[in-house]
Amino acid sequence: MALDALSGKHMIDSKQLLTPEQVSAILQVHILTVYDYIRGGKLQAVRLGRHYRVLPADLELFLEERRVPVLDGVGGGCGY
Numbered sequence: 001m002a003l004d005a006l007s008g009k010h011m012i013d014s015k016q017l018l019t020p021e022q023v024s025a026i027l028q029v030h031i032l033t034v035y036d037y038i039r040g041g042k043l044q045a046v047r048l049g050r051h052y053r054v055l056p057a058d059l060e061l062f063l064e065e066r067r068v069p070v071l072d073g074v075g076g077g078c079g080y
Contacts, residue, residue, distance in 0.1 A: 017053035042062065
């Protein structure tokens with residue numbers, strides 16, 4: 001991220017924005033699933049005209065929120 005000299009705020013590099021198609025490939029899910037996540041408020045996105053873009057940090061947060069905890073001990077798994 002670049003720093004704006006006038007405002008001192010971070011500017012977003014457009015190369016950092018992910019398209020729903022890229023998110024779909026990263027998550028290995030159908031593109032319509034990504035749109036469902038966005039429209040349902042599960043995945044934060046930026047709307048630019050008719051197009052959505054996702055910040056990598058928002059995708060990381062989405063994944064962290066869905067992380068499954070590791071169960072300690074015997075018998076807590078699914079037999080693998």
